[in-house]
Amino acid sequence: MTTTNRLAEIRQRTGKESARESDLAWLLAFADGAAATGRYQQEHIVELAAGQEHARQIAAILEQENDRLVTEAGRALDLLMAGEPGEAAEILKQLAADPIEAQDDNRRPIYLDGNSRAWISCGDGNIRAVEGATSQPIPAADIRTRTGSLREIGRTW
Secondary structure (H helix, E strand, C coil), rough: CCHEEEHHHHHHHHHHHCHHHHHHHHHHHHHHHHHHHHHHHHHHHHHHHHHHHHHHHHHHHHHHHHHHHHHHHHHHHHHHCCCHHHHHHHHHHHHHHHCCCCCCCCCCCEEECCCCEEEEEECCCCEECCCCCCCCCHHHHHHHHHCEEEEEEEECC
């Protein structure tokens, strides 16, 4: 029997005669289940809000990095316009290089290549495909050349 049918039946009976013990037990169980669902939904909302805040923080970091890259690219363009191609090429080379890793960060970078395939750092300049943990290490530069790009998307232990 569905919830609405059972509630309608209980309402109909309680108007004419007192509710049965089983009806009261069912109503209490239903109310308890509804309260538990409400608590679950509230907990879920709190978790979603925390995830949303984390996503905002990541977006702010990415926006700062993007601003830095735009500034550096603008500097390179200014140098090109001023007739300094050597200095502009050096700036562009630095922008294209892998980010310098913090010396105290022992986590291994995770990369995404130009074909949307995930890779993980071996720590020696080589990387391995994530889905094939037994794959042979490949130089990161080879993957970048073969797929067109190799971007760090996160870090793991």
